[in-house]
Amino acid sequence: MSSEGARITPYRDGPLLVRGPFTLVDQDGAEIEVQQRTIALCRCGRSRRKPFCDGTHKVAGWKADSAAAPPPA
Amino acid sequence: MPHLPEPRGELSSAVTDLLGAAPGPVPAIDVAAPADPLGDDDLHLALYVLYELHYRGFDGVDERWEWDPGLLGLRARLEAVFEDGLRAALSGWTPPPADATTMDLALRAIDDADDAPSLSRFLETKGTLEHYREFLVHRSAYQLKEADPHSWAIPRLSGPPKAELLEVQFDEYGGGDPARVHAQLFADAMVALELDATYGAHLDRLPGVTLATVNLMSLFGLHRRWRGAIVGHLALFEMTSSIPNGRYARGLRRLGRRSKAATAFFDEHVTADAIHENVAAVDLAGGLVRREPALVGDVLLGARALAELEGRWARHLLGAWEAGHSSLRASEAEAVAA
Ligand code: FES
Ligand SMILES: [Fe+2]
Ligand SMILES: [Fe+2]
Numbered sequence: 001m002s003s004e005g006a007r008i009t010p011y012r013d014g015p016l017l018v019r020g021p022f023t024l025v026d027q028d029g030a031e032i033e034v035q036q037r038t039i040a041l042c043r044c045g046r047s048r049r050k051p052f053c054d055g056t057h058k059v060a061g062w063k064a065d066s067a068a069a070p071p072p073a
Numbered sequence: 074m075p076h077l078p079e080p081r082g083e084l085s086s087a088v089t090d091l092l093g094a095a096p097g098p099v100p101a102i103d104v105a106a107p108a109d110p111l112g113d114d115d116l117h118l119a120l121y122v123l124y125e126l127h128y129r130g131f132d133g134v135d136e137r138w139e140w141d142p143g144l145l146g147l148r149a150r151l152e153a154v155f156e157d158g159l160r161a162a163l164s165g166w167t168p169p170p171a172d173a174t175t176m177d178l179a180l181r182a183i184d185d186a187d188d189a190p191s192l193s194r195f196l197e198t199k200g201t202l203e204h205y206r207e208f209l210v211h212r213s214a215y216q217l218k219e220a221d222p223h224s225w226a227i228p229r230l231s232g233p234p235k236a237e238l239l240e241v242q243f244d245e246y247g248g249g250d251p252a253r254v255h256a257q258l259f260a261d262a263m264v265a266l267e268l269d270a271t272y273g274a275h276l277d278r279l280p281g282v283t284l285a286t287v288n289l290m291s292l293f294g295l296h297r298r299w300r301g302a303i304v305g306h307l308a309l310f311e312m313t314s315s316i317p318n319g320r321y322a323r324g325l326r327r328l329g330r331r332s333k334a335a336t337a338f339f340d341e342h343v344t345a346d347a348i349h350e351n352v353a354a355v356d357l358a359g360g361l362v363r364r365e366p367a368l369v370g371d372v373l374l375g376a377r378a379l380a381e382l383e384g385r386w387a388r389h390l391l392g393a394w395e396a397g398h399s400s401l402r403a404s405e406a407e408a409v410a411a
Contacts, residue, residue, distance in 0.1 A: 011351040012177060035253075035341075036244055040348040048319075053347040055315025 015053035075273025082115025099143030110158025173363035189384030193317035220245035225294030301371030309376035
């Protein structure tokens, strides 16, 4: 883990993992309670536990690369 | 500490007889392969008891037995029968192609190819409280020492894969909070369903097919040569956890069991294992293969062996329930309905 700040990794066909230190807040600035040192944020939009991933991306067969998508041609 | 279980045949009798006395010479014991080396009651109870010496031990059993060379020799022969059975069961299986960068895809392919019936769908939609109780009793063989078998791998790894394994294990052990240790959350769920959550309390009721799922982890965990397999086992375990645990929790709520004690174990695993599955598949299993490419086959074998034994276990439970009887072994004490 880097000591400078949070490290965010999109996992293939899955969530964004955020490794601390970080603070998670809603748009009103209220802190969202976090249980683990590392969290998984949903990026497929289908989780029942947003903003966290609950594994539903797998049932949905959702696909996305880990690397950034190339810019449009 | 738990009591030694009732023996179920020659092997488990030999083991419990030996453990009832002080360490001494271990007689030559005939170990023949049973008809079902992946579920035999006698073989798997004997192995389970021998492995348990490395975990919590048994009441009244001399702790020196753990490293008794004669007893370890007997264990090695039981393990060889189990291992041969595993290899035979997987002989028709072709591992998916994999390297360090595609380990997550290969593990997912193993899961996708798994055609075992879904215990979690059954419990979510049709399970009764009694089904749930049996399910927890079976799982207690592992879940009351959750994560311990995979922790044997810690000193066998180095560098990034070691740190990634500990990232997962740290959560399993409650992130430093004893109340949140996953084994404790499981005990809380058992108590909430009026079950005895004492470690080892239900051992006499657990069939060989259940004990084999735990023996698999102990076999892989306790032998350094199987470090790839214990990592693959953990990765697939984490990858097949979030969705079923969500179903278990919904089924409990459907049955009116909404207390935090009843549901926290399952709710916790929905989000925790959505993290762990990525860490375990990509960073731990992929990371291990990056450092030790020769282990790729063992990582996949560990995952496939998990799917194989979990499938047999799920079929046993669903088969018993569909036939209208208990999936547990009969006992005079009927310890389940405490
Ligand atoms: S990314 Fe996992 S549920 Fe959306
Ligand atoms: Fe856990
Ligand atoms: Fe986990």
